[in-house]
Amino acid sequence: MAIEIVDVTGLARDVKKRKVIMNTRKMHAWEHYLAEPGDHTDMHCHPGDQTFMVLEGECTMRFPDGGESVMKPGVVALIEGGSFYQLVNTHDGPTVLMGTRTGPNAANQHINHETRENTRAPSDREAKVLGV
Template sequence: MAIEIIDTVKLAHDLKKRKVVINTPRFHAWVHYYPDPGDKDDMHCHNADQTFYVIEGECTMRFPDGGKAVMKPGMAALITGGSFYQLENSGDGPMVMMGNRSGPSEAIQHINYELRKDIKQLAPEETERIRHGGSVR
């Protein structure tokens, strides 16, 4: 059995971006890094259940109905597949989170709330703009 140890906090601060750190045919995990307060992604869902664990900073999860939940270091969330949400760095410094899902990362869809389709199917520059909270044109 192969074992791999990863310093997720160091990796997040070194790369300063989202990075898949483990990817097998049955499971994948990634580190989220939002450097500045107010950084956010688009309102979206995925086709698989997932968990988030806040390592550093503060994250506000927003939902389409106007609800929200604030997560601080040591807190975890379970999001069932098909549930729309948006992540925002609501702290006063960088936010680092770890997330994981079953299946390989390549099999995961990123369904934008406004478009109601997988933005992975769009042009790469359009995908990046929408992922980081840009409006849908």
């Protein structure tokens, strides 16, 4: 389909977890749902450039040097590939974000800050597409 329209916030409320919502060979998008205050990701990076936009709630993006940035609805972050970060729900309820990243979801890597290892193994279907 050449044009796709998704109600990201409505989907997040229904699914209540991270879910890829759009996927092409050049980019993918997902909704990120952090249900409870304090819910967070690990400190990690991805090789591809990406964006995050807060749709509901409040999220603090933390960096390895101890810096952080508070993101509220309507705020967008551009993260250059290879930049480590952590997302933390600093709202008193759920936080919903939308992310976009270069490349298809099947090629996505999740590099842990401590181990420097890719902690995201492709699914069997994705491995078949990638030929791994």
